[in-house]
Amino acid sequence: MDHIPLFNPDPVEISCSCQDVLPAGVVEGLRLFNSGEYFQAHEVLEDVWREQRRPIRELYRGILQVAVAYYHQNRGNLIGARKMFRRSQVWLRVFPDTCQGINLAQFRQDFKAVQALVERFRPGQIIEFDHTL
DSSP: OOOOOOOOOOHHHHHHHHTSOOOHHHHHHHHHHHTTOHHHHHHHHHHHHHHOOSTTHHHHHHHHHHHHHHHHHHTTOHHHHHHHHHHHHHHHTTSOSEETTEEHHHHHHHHHHHHHHHHHSOTTOOOOOOTTO
16 A cells, blocks of 8 residues: 555645636646646646645645546556545645635546546456546
8 A cells, every 4th residue: 555645734825825826837737637638737737736835736736646547547557547546635635625716626526436437447457438537
């Protein structure tokens, strides 16, 4: 099992950061994510994550880890997908349902549906995956 770090930022700082305008790099990363270009989304979001120093950076980390989970799932790497889905939840759990204009409630619901599907299959098993999820 992976060691998953504890992340407990100041709730006031999170609330204030969630009111900020979404950085252009995150907008581009989300565009790539939504078009199914998960590897590229990860690359763009990782750049923003590395540049940011405030706890809001972990929102970007959580989203980029979901992108990596989808990338792994699409390539048939269920173990990698499961690992990244678990990791992403550590970072995303502290953020409210809407943050910087992102509907995190819907995002969580969507990726948890994919995660539940991925959890049902054995490694190496071919998945007929509905990519509209």
